[in-house]
């Protein structure tokens with residue numbers, strides 16, 4: 061019998077019911093909830109007179125709307141406040157664990173899940189949020205769902221899913237100095253395109269992936285959705301277990317040994333096959349900078365902004381033209397000649413300790429360029445405290461970065477942190493869509509190191525030279 | 527959920543690829559806690575000038591020829607990006623009952639079904655034909671038949687499309703997914719009894 065992929069093992073172990081030819085009913089081990097995509101789901105439960113089937117498997121927080129300054133003060137925006145209060149009331153009414161606005165454990169939902177040990181290998185994890193793919197870094201099948209599906213999971217603890225195909229993305233070799241997990245994933249999306257993964261679950265394998273820290277693996281899996289994939293995953297290993305051991309909601313005592321024994325089986329068998337395989341040479345990767353309005357419109361830092369005529373198809377030519385017009389860029393401009401005015405170091409992609417430390421190393425002893433406003437927004441309140449215990453906030457503040465409270469912040473600008481029309485930003489987040497960081501704002505996605513260096517230089521620079 | 531059986535309606539073309547849900551419903555409209563009220567804000571930043579009130583004539587769907595359209599024909603990977611179901615709510619309220627494209631982002635396609643909106647995948651050449659006809663033929667109309675899985679016009683265009691039988695059954699009958707799943711109570715309870723101890727609470 062042919063072997064099984066990691067994904068197939070997880071899938072099979074979670075099928076509750078399946079009609080021939082139909083989608084499967086999958087059991088959900090962890091349901092993460094945030095304020096933006098849940099209110100209508102709870103309302104649906106109320107209208108139908110239903111309850112949450114397994115409150116103990118459901119964890120909620122607030123992240124998208126929260127202001128990142130002055131946490132002691134009331135939330136000024138009435139509608140944001142109402143949404144946050146609604147989350148709080150729903151959590152209380154339905155008996156859910158809730159990390160509220162002023163909780164020491166509040167943070168971006170995809171940061172606190174792993175940090176508190178909720179995220180574990182072998183789990184099926186869902187959240188009404190596309191970047192749920194982040195949790196796949198632990199060898200979980202983690203996927204974003206819509207609000208109706210959130211309601212379905214609340215009521216039934218199950219999700220209806222059609223079995224996706226499997227894709228291996230193997231990253232061989234070792235990453236050069238100054239090239240990061242963010243550059244791996246931007247390089248992959250540049251290669252497969254923003255719809256290259258539609259209908260697939262990606263498993264990332266290879267020496268360069270194994271060499272990544274858990275933080276780096278989360279960065280890679282986080283952006284699986286930007287390649288259109290249903291989910292991304294990485295087989296758990298000793299690093300995964302070491303990361304989880306002792307975390308508050310990780311298995312404790314004798315359960316830990318039983319769990320680890322199970323987790324060790326979560327690998328792709330040597331004789332298993334994937335529906336599609338893509339290989340990438342890590343040694344050939346450079347720091348990447350997006351130039352357009354989707355994450356697949358990306359170039360190496362030594363390169364230039366492409367011209368529409370460089371594109372193969374009429375669709376792509378039109379899309380490039382539209383993107384360049386929006387971004388206010390000329391085809392042929394060297395990436396390093398692009399000046400910036402704003403820097404955002406944050407988001408569920410790149411606002412963990414490793415990211416903050418790497419950016420602080422660049423900022424240490426330097427000054428943010430006079431034309432630039434730069435902000436650092438840690439991914440969680442716990443992380444913020446940890447960074448402060450290490451003195452990172454002093455490094456950033458001495459260099460002229462703003463040091464803020466945890467939340468999604470300018471990743472999507474639902475709180476007051478937004479770009480003004482035409483402002484150009486080096487951002488460590490995951491989406492450079494039109495208007496994502498503020499109407500008319502221009503976003504370039506980069507690694508934390510590249511963002512910090514751009515803050516200091518006032519334009520994109522090659523962090524390998526620093 | 528309203529059933530979807532067959533529908534004949536005017537076709538609007540949005541000839542762009544990778545239309546993301548941030549464009550379909552920008553984030554400033556995600557603060558509502560209701561399921562309704564998003565239609566006026568669909569494609570907001572493309573649809574209106576800076577003032578948020580004057581329609582931008584460069585935006586394809588503002589073309590008066592598309593007034594009252596209920597079928598959207600668009601480029602590949604429609605609905606990519608954010609999982610926000612608000613995008614499906616906004617499109618449905620805007621008036622679309624069916625969307626035809628060479629491919630759809632997975633989460634968006636699920637969200638559409640949950641709202642009784644049909645997403646139809648057709649080969650790129652067919653989508654190109656429909657786009658061109660919508661752009662050039664006055665009051666161009668299509669008939670979408672879910673029971674027979676066909677798309678037809680009055681000028682000889684006919685194509686059949688694939689649909690998951692479960693989805694087809696649900697849409698034809700307007701069935702609520704939660705209600706269907708709750709019929710599997712026994713299987714769910716059995717499964718829960720077998721879960722290992724360390725998974726019993728989060």
Ligand code: SF4
Nearest residue numbers: 191407408468471472
């Ligand atoms: S940080 Fe950005 S991408 Fe991540 S959950 Fe928040 S809004 Fe979504």
